[in-house]
Amino acid sequence: MSIRMKLNYSGMLEEMIGEHGVQLEELNALMGQLDRARNELMERHGKGDLEWMGLPNTEEYVEQAEEVWNGCREGVENLVVLGIGGSALGNTALQTALRPPFWNMLPDGKRTGARLFVMDNVDPERLETLLGIVDAEKTVFNVITKSGSTAETAAQFLCVLGKVKEKLGEDWKKRFIFTTDPAKGAMRKLVQDCGLMSLPVPAGVGGRFSVLSPVGLLSTVATGADARALLKGAREMYMHFRSSTAERNVPLLLSGLLYLADTTRGQKIHVMMPYSDRLRDMADWFRQIWAESLGKAVDRNGKKLNSGPTPVKALGTTDQHSQVQLYIEGPFDKVVIMVEVEEESSGLAMGSQLIDSTAFTYLEGRRLAELFKAELIGTKVALTNAGRPNMTLTLPRVDEEAAGEFMFAWELATAVAGELYCIDAFDQPGVEGGKVAAYALMGREGFEDARERIAQLEKKLEGFVAP
Amino acid sequence: MSIRMKLNYSGMLEEMIGEHGVQLEELNALMGQLDRARNELMERHGKGDLEWMGLPNTEEYVEQAEEVWNGCREGVENLVVLGIGGSALGNTALQTALRPPFWNMLPDGKRTGARLFVMDNVDPERLETLLGIVDAEKTVFNVITKSGSTAETAAQFLCVLGKVKEKLGEDWKKRFIFTTDPAKGAMRKLVQDCGLMSLPVPAGVGGRFSVLSPVGLLSTVATGADARALLKGAREMYMHFRSSTAERNVPLLLSGLLYLADTTRGQKIHVMMPYSDRLRDMADWFRQIWAESLGKAVDRNGKKLNSGPTPVKALGTTDQHSQVQLYIEGPFDKVVIMVEVEEESSGLAMGSQLIDSTAFTYLEGRRLAELFKAELIGTKVALTNAGRPNMTLTLPRVDEEAAGEFMFAWELATAVAGELYCIDAFDQPGVEGGKVAAYALMGREGFEDARERIAQLEKKLEGFVAP
Numbered sequence: 001m002s003i004r005m006k007l008n009y010s011g012m013l014e015e016m017i018g019e020h021g022v023q024l025e026e027l028n029a030l031m032g033q034l035d036r037a038r039n040e041l042m043e044r045h046g047k048g049d050l051e052w053m054g055l056p057n058t059e060e061y062v063e064q065a066e067e068v069w070n071g072c073r074e075g076v077e078n079l080v081v082l083g084i085g086g087s088a089l090g091n092t093a094l095q096t097a098l099r100p101p102f103w104n105m106l107p108d109g110k111r112t113g114a115r116l117f118v119m120d121n122v123d124p125e126r127l128e129t130l131l132g133i134v135d136a137e138k139t140v141f142n143v144i145t146k147s148g149s150t151a152e153t154a155a156q157f158l159c160v161l162g163k164v165k166e167k168l169g170e171d172w173k174k175r176f177i178f179t180t181d182p183a184k185g186a187m188r189k190l191v192q193d194c195g196l197m198s199l200p201v202p203a204g205v206g207g208r209f210s211v212l213s214p215v216g217l218l219s220t221v222a223t224g225a226d227a228r229a230l231l232k233g234a235r236e237m238y239m240h241f242r243s244s245t246a247e248r249n250v251p252l253l254l255s256g257l258l259y260l261a262d263t264t265r266g267q268k269i270h271v272m273m274p275y276s277d278r279l280r281d282m283a284d285w286f287r288q289i290w291a292e293s294l295g296k297a298v299d300r301n302g303k304k305l306n307s308g309p310t311p312v313k314a315l316g317t318t319d320q321h322s323q324v325q326l327y328i329e330g331p332f333d334k335v336v337i338m339v340e341v342e343e344e345s346s347g348l349a350m351g352s353q354l355i356d357s358t359a360f361t362y363l364e365g366r367r368l369a370e371l372f373k374a375e376l377i378g379t380k381v382a383l384t385n386a387g388r389p390n391m392t393l394t395l396p397r398v399d400e401e402a403a404g405e406f407m408f409a410w411e412l413a414t415a416v417a418g419e420l421y422c423i424d425a426f427d428q429p430g431v432e433g434g435k436v437a438a439y440a441l442m443g444r445e446g447f448e449d450a451r452e453r454i455a456q457l458e459k460k461l462e463g464f465v466a467p
Numbered sequence: 468m469s470i471r472m473k474l475n476y477s478g479m480l481e482e483m484i485g486e487h488g489v490q491l492e493e494l495n496a497l498m499g500q501l502d503r504a505r506n507e508l509m510e511r512h513g514k515g516d517l518e519w520m521g522l523p524n525t526e527e528y529v530e531q532a533e534e535v536w537n538g539c540r541e542g543v544e545n546l547v548v549l550g551i552g553g554s555a556l557g558n559t560a561l562q563t564a565l566r567p568p569f570w571n572m573l574p575d576g577k578r579t580g581a582r583l584f585v586m587d588n589v590d591p592e593r594l595e596t597l598l599g600i601v602d603a604e605k606t607v608f609n610v611i612t613k614s615g616s617t618a619e620t621a622a623q624f625l626c627v628l629g630k631v632k633e634k635l636g637e638d639w640k641k642r643f644i645f646t647t648d649p650a651k652g653a654m655r656k657l658v659q660d661c662g663l664m665s666l667p668v669p670a671g672v673g674g675r676f677s678v679l680s681p682v683g684l685l686s687t688v689a690t691g692a693d694a695r696a697l698l699k700g701a702r703e704m705y706m707h708f709r710s711s712t713a714e715r716n717v718p719l720l721l722s723g724l725l726y727l728a729d730t731t732r733g734q735k736i737h738v739m740m741p742y743s744d745r746l747r748d749m750a751d752w753f754r755q756i757w758a759e760s761l762g763k764a765v766d767r768n769g770k771k772l773n774s775g776p777t778p779v780k781a782l783g784t785t786d787q788h789s790q791v792q793l794y795i796e797g798p799f800d801k802v803v804i805m806v807e808v809e810e811e812s813s814g815l816a817m818g819s820q821l822i823d824s825t826a827f828t829y830l831e832g833r834r835l836a837e838l839f840k841a842e843l844i845g846t847k848v849a850l851t852n853a854g855r856p857n858m859t860l861t862l863p864r865v866d867e868e869a870a871g872e873f874m875f876a877w878e879l880a881t882a883v884a885g886e887l888y889c890i891d892a893f894d895q896p897g898v899e900g901g902k903v904a905a906y907a908l909m910g911r912e913g914f915e916d917a918r919e920r921i922a923q924l925e926k927k928l929e930g931f932v933a934p
Contacts (some may be wrong), residue, residue: 003934037810076721085788088874101593102600105572110599121785122842123744124567124835125812132577133569152784154827155817155838186826206516207788240934248934268798269736269777277590288789295793308797310736311808312779316693317619318588320901321552322675322755326762328773328897331735345592350622351629356660359653362911371622371909375589378904381921384928385900430795433852434787437845444829454848461851466476467470467707467713 001239004396005405007250011390012257012335012382018387020267020332022260030181030256031246037419038252042242050415051204056234061199061389062227063389064313068197073114078134079222081118082145082156083215084206085288087179087462088120090216090407091144095286097278097344097403114140122152127159136167138257140222142177146201146217149440150187185362185388191305206426208289209411212404226400233404241412252413258413259420261335262309270309271327274339275316275376278398282339283313286410293414293425300422317375324379336383336390341378343397344369402443470707470870474717476710478850478857479724479802485854487734487799489727497727501719506887508879509709517882518671522897523701523875526668529694532684535664537646540581545601546689548585548621550682551609553674554646554757555587557683557874558559564745564870565692580691581607589619603634607689609644611682613668618905643762646681662868673893675756676878679871693867700871708879718879725880726887728802728856729776737776738794741806742783742843745865749806750780753877760881760892767889774888784842791846795853803850803857806873807843810864811836826869 014021030048032431045053055061081091083149083235093114095103104115117134119127142158147155164172174306179186182200191198199214210216212234220227237251246252260268270290295308314323316338346366363371383390395402418425481488498893512520522528532618548558562570562583584601586594608627612620631639636803640663648779649667658665677683679701687694704718713719726736737757739750762775781790785803802866811834830838839857862869885892907917 005933006932008928008932010928013931016927018603023619056930084785088785089612089789095606101590101596103491105600106596108599108618121744121782121813121837122835123568124815124839126744128815129568129573133572135575136735149826151830151838152788152842155830155835158817158821158827158830159815159835161821162816165818165821186824190824211839216833241900246933250933262624268800276771278590280792291790291793291797292788294912295797296886306796306798308793310779310793310797310800312777315588318551318555320898321619321759322556322751323758324776324901325897326775326896328776328900329764330758330762333735333771333777345590346595346597348626349629350625351632354625354628354632355657357653357657358806360615360625362626362906362909363622366909368589368594368622368626371618372589372591372715372906374908375619377908377921377925378926381904382900383897384924386897428792430792430853431787433795434791434842434845434850438838438841438849439829441841442829442833452516454844457848457851459843459848461477463483464480465473465475466717466720467473467711 001234003236003405004402005250005393005409006394007253008394009253009257010394011380014259017384017389020265020387020389022257026260027256030260033420034246034256034416036251037416040419041415043365049204052206052209052411053238053282055205056231056238056404057230059093061214061217062221064199064212065221065227068199069218069221072140072174072197073222076114076138076140077320078139079114079116079219080130080134080139080141080260081116081144082141082153085150086210087144087146087153087215088118089285089288090211091116091219093281093401094211094216094220094225095223096281096399097215097398099218099223101277103223114222116219116223118180121155122155125412131160131163136164136175140175140177142179142218143187144179145187146181146207146210148187151435169183174266177218179218191298202432208292210264211285211407226274230404232333233401234408235400237405237408237412251409252416253310254409254413255420257391257415258309258335259417267333267335267389268309269312269334271312271314271334271336271337273314273316273319273336275342275372276339276345276398278345279339279341281405283315285407287311287313290408290413292428294417294421294423296421296423296432298429300424304318305423316379317372320375320379327388328377328382332386332388337388338376338380338392340392340394341398342394345398388434468719468733470872471869472702472717472876473861474720474858475861476724476858477529477599477718478847479728483490484851484934487560487854487856488803489724489732490542492625493708493722493727493731498713500887501713502722503717503882504883505708507886508882510535514672517879518669519673519676521917523705523871524873526695528684529688529698530667531570532688532694533683535666536685536688538688539641539644539664543581543605543607545606546581546583546686547597547601547608548583548611548626548686549608551587551619552611552622553677554611554682555585556752556755557678558583558686559585559587560679560748561683561687561870562867563748565687565867568689568744569917570690575615581689582762582923583686586623589622598630603642607642607644608759610654611616611646611676612654613677615654617648618902627923644685646685662746671877675759678752678874684755686877693737696867697871701875702866703806703868704872704875704879718876720881721880722883722887724858726884732909734802734856735776736779736799736801738779738803739806740780740781740786740803742839743806743808743812743865745812746781746806746808746851750782754778754780756881758875761884761888761894762892762897763888764897767891769905772890783846784839787842787846793851794855801855803855803891805847805859807859808846809861812865824868851893
């Protein structure tokens with residue numbers, strides 16, 4: 001038993017890329033701190049804290065998800081997730097990674113699970129159009145909100161509920177599954193009052209660390225992917241994290257290298273660039289966990305910091321024709337984390353002698369996957385030659401185990417980075433102000449003062465407008 | 468005649484957000500330089516240079532696109548764009564903006580134009596899957612490459628051509644439209660040799676400035692959007708740019724404010740955050756034009772710079788639950804450009820008295836669009852209160868004219884920014900290294916030396932791998 005993911009961090013080091021690289025001595029000097037960070041996290045988890053660390057070992061949630069899904073799946077074609085942020089990004093990332101491209105458009109015979117639509121916003125046109133193309137009788141809506149009070153999710157729910165009640169009357173109760181706190185909140189109360197289907201978001205599992213809980217497991221099961229293999233991969237990563245020396249420990253190295261790049265080299269932009277369309281939404285999931293966990297105003301002692309790297313989503317080869325010019329020639333403020341998949345996803349090949357031209361002789365008869373790989377190496381070489389920090393995460397293929405390894409590695413790396421920055425990686429105090437303002441603007445009771453203050457500010461903000 | 472887009476830049480100024488804001492005096496001091504930059508660009512364009520500036524006035528390209536499309540559209544359900552970078556991003560952005568959500572999945576009666584698939588990558592599984600779901604006889608493939616030699620586009624073409632020839636034999640010729648240089652390159656030669664359908668990419672129109680040329684017009688026409696209105700919006704913006712004083716000139720203010728933020732305040736990350744699902748891919752299009760144009764190693768005199776802001780794509784409200792924590796509490800290294808749409812895209816409302824709970828009373832009976840707007844204002848207020856630079860671009864609605872105004876405003880702002888940074892905004896020398904490496908790895912003739920060098924580097928890069 002061991003992980004299949006590999007991290008090649010040669011391109012991060014001064015000896016490969018020169019002055020903008022990390023010195024091996026600096027990295028070695030950090031090993032003790034990385035070790036202590038790991039021990040601290042393991043200890044807290046051992047005492048019952050950081051429950052998300054135990055999710056890879058909690059197969060009972062898979063059973064619960066299967067039970068709920070099997071209880072309602074008959075005749076169901078669509079699962080619609082109503083949620084936002086941590087209640088949406090993981091579902092999207094897993095679906096894109098684990099199901100074939102164009103999943104929702106495949107002809108019925110080629111799709112062995114439900115279609116999945118994740119409503120990650122409150123754009124009214126998008127939700128209304130969706131309700132026009134999915135048949136309520138063939139659709140299950142999964143409302144995901146840990147607190148039960150997220151405004152956007154509640155709003156999506158109230159819009160959908162009205163339409164579904166119109167069509168199905170009391171049968172609406174068979175069309176909703178609530179994934180929410182096991183005991184508290186408005187959604188749990190509704191579940192209890194109306195006897196609705198539900199799954200728990202365990203205490204101590206925050207939104208962005210929840211993908212391996214029922215939050216991410218129901219859609220995994222519903223789309224026909226192997227949720228147990230997903231947990232198995234995460235479990236391998238957990239054991240690797242627990243027992244490997246710091247020098248060989250992938251989550252520790254990820255956090256240590258990126259922390260050094262940010263704090264000692266001013267490389268505050270961390271680009272994740274998978275060379276795989278299936279992994280494109282994993283970069284979006286990473287974007288949340290890295291930004292929201294590490295972007296903090298103060299450290300644990302209340303000292304002002306205003307720190308946190310900015311994660312950026314990119315895609316190879318696409319962004320070679322959009323962002324790589326900047327990555328190669330712009331400021332030395334970035335690390336590029338390339339994600340490589342070893343196994344070719346398709347044998348699709350370029351035809352030979354199809355056209356009367358020698359311009360493309362070098363491509364003829366070759367597999368498209370060969371070009372894809374050559375582009376990855378080409379970019380890695382170009383970044384390295386330009387002295388640009390880069391590293392490569394390699395997965396053997398994109399499957400459930402690999403997804404579990406990958407996601408759990410980043411959850412662990414994020415928690416370790418929280419220790420290095422000496423911040424609380426699990427809160428998000430900075431979003432309160434915007435929430436209060438939105439409540440006030442919606443006329444929610446108790447927010448009258450805020451409303452008045454906003455009106456004044458809005459007026460002041462009208463000062464400079466063009467044309 | 469005047470533009471409908473508004474720019475509110477109050478949140479950029481010191482008097483609103485404090486020390487991280489730009490001083491009005493600094494902005495005023497830049498006005499002369501902005502004026503000169505505009506005059507310089509207008510003069511170059513007047514002499515026949517910068518042909519992209521004339522595209523809003525070139526309706527003949529719309530006519531050509533219509534003629535080509537009308538010549539082959541009968542029985543056609545799908546348009547597949549084969550291209551990458553500037554040959555793909557504009558098509559995607561326009562389709563998302565101008566057609567309803569879930570366009571490709573709408574039932575036939577509700578779709579009054581072709582479905583559009585943009586292959587912006589060489590992921591073999593995605594292309595192979597697509598070829599399995601579109602019927603070759605009902606599909607037209609639009610190969611877009613100005614030079615005619617882009618490796619990724621040629622590779623996509625050779626893969627598709629093989630499959631289409633297998634199915635249709637010589638009739639393959641009716642299934643391809645080439646958008647390429649009017650006279651030069653391998654694709655133009657193929658068009659001439661085989662008598663194929665084609666459109667020109669005019670000289671002096673680089674990929675990222677090509678969306679208003681046949682590059683973006685064919686898919687606009689094919690999906691049933693109004694290409695003339697798109698050009699009309701761009702034309703309004705051109706005239707506004709030409710004749711408005713710098714103080715009221717939207718493209719000049721965009722470039723001036725972002726230039727000052729970058730170079731005098733260290734705000735090197737420029738986030739575009741539309742509150743509209745229809746505009747999400749516009750942010751991706753912006754990402755290319757801003758990064759590839761301004762990320763440069765040297766200035767026009769060869770002086771070393773390594774400058775250029777990093778554009779980031781975000782989406783409201785979605786990213787309030789992912790990135791806004793970082794934007795509010797993290798480093799003061801960002802400007803957030805919010806994009807607001809005035810008209811509500813749908814009247815979808817939240818039901819009342821659907822559930823027995825007072826938790827959501829503040830939402831009941833309200834339109835979802837009201838919440839969407841409240842979230843935008845809430846975030847703007849929170850950013851401003853936290854002293855974070857922000858500005859808001861407001862469009863009356865998302866339609867062709869607005870898209871034309873928006874895109875041309877950013878093309879002009881990019882060109883002006885090139886003048887301010889004193890760099891060439893129209894080249895991309897930094898991507899050559901990666902291209903050469905990819906050619907070498909594919910065994911292209913003449914790249915043998917490079918191949919040897921890469922092999923050596925690859926070996927050195929194997930030094931540090933975990934676990």
